[in-house]
Amino acid sequence: MLHIFVFLVLIAIIAPALVIVPQSFTSLNYFVYPIKEFSLKWYQKFFENPEWITSLERSLLIAVCVAIFATFIGTLAALAVNKLNFKGKSVFLNIMLTPMIVPVVITGVALYASFAKIGLNNSIPGLVLAHSLLAIPMVFLTMSTAFARFDQNLELAAMSMGSTPIGAFFKVTVPGVRASLVTSALLSFVTSLDEVVVTIFVSGANTKTLPMVMWENLRTTINPTLAVAATFLLVLTLGMYVIKEIVESRTKG
């Protein structure tokens, strides 16, 4: 009984996410099941339309920058909590987690107002800064857990053999938490790649990301090119999960 219930719930949350993929291969110009005739014409339309291609490239560029930047900043914060003794640690912790708690619309409105003053709206650096803000708390949580779990005695052992504390950290701890670093980067990448809400406010005509173009289409002209874009986004995001699992299982093994 319990097994059947759980199985059904799992189907109910996984299957609906996948219905879009077959629709990208339809020959019709609207969505209907069953698909009678398959075709690649919407893929052709996608690749012929510079708006889709440019926005896809732009999204990938921004996501890569966010993956590097947010992982760096978030890891620094996790190290601060793990390695330093300072007053107000819980205040620091709460500040680092705020971007996760504040509803994204508010973040969007607030960033738009502040970016307007310094000319960061409708710019790639502005989007990288905004997306990184949302990704940092996830990196911070992932890396704090990783550092807390890692056996500090290994670092002490390295130091007792003549390594400096910082040297021991890079030689012993960093390789030890490599899988978590990869997870952090992948999470940041996906957060940026899939971000719509803050992007609605901060991006502009010259800096539309793929989700942003999808968002505009979803509200106006829904056609199967949208399913093609969605399929790319799905494959990219799910692909990161697969990479994460592979990296984690290798580290464990």
Place this chain on the structure above:
Amino acid sequence: MSTAAFKSGAWDKAKWLLLIVPLLYVVLTMGIPLLDIIRKSFTGPDGFTFQFYVKALSERLYLSVLFSTIRISLIVTVVALLLSYPMAYLSVVAKSSKVRTLITAGVLIPYWISMLVRIFAWQVILQNNGLVNQALMFFGITKAPVKLLYTDLAVTISLVQILIPFMFLSLQNNMKQIDRNLLMASSIMGATKFYGFIHVFLPLSKPGILSGSIMVFVLSLGFYIAPALLGGPDNMMLSNLIETSMTNFNWGLASALSVELLVLVYAIIALTFRLTGNIFVKQY
């Protein structure tokens, strides 16, 4: 030499980098912009004013959006809990390790699929000639398509799907820590499996239920994309109202509504923190 002293000495030199850089980043891109919004919410054309708060908390439209946001979030929380609990339970107690891993992976897979794609998918599924209506008509349950898209129901379904992983992980995290010997003890004393579950396991899983529910509730309060794409004009949530006010260049109102939502979110978190001393659960 103690570990702490060992730790601090060398790392202290990097203090400015480790502590100040992340802090500065979040303060500059989150703290100051938020303070600016708070200032805007009190600033009218003639200087300091409460007019936007009065408006946000007295006009019927705004109040009804506030209440419907809370109502939808509550429903989402309860449904997500009812669906996640059995999954989390089985993912902890199942004898086969394969079943345990499969359940966890099954819950996490949709979490990694683009949220925008998942919401778009519900549009396709719930539309008038979508899969659900096709099925309903095929089995003769209805003759004409039922309006599912652009309703509260569509928003609720989508939010439940999006937020289940958060509930599941909170529950699972807590259930893993429950000492199963207690269950064995109760069965040795003659309790049935069901009795043991109700009187031993369920009470011990309360912290997970609480933290998961708070997290799901707070997250759904601030949702924007799902109501925007799956709800009709009558199913707006607070976030949509904020965005609409802003696109109408009503900065004062948008800011006051933002502060209202922010206060709501933080009040709930602060309350939970007081009750349990902890809210943040591991996420991955």
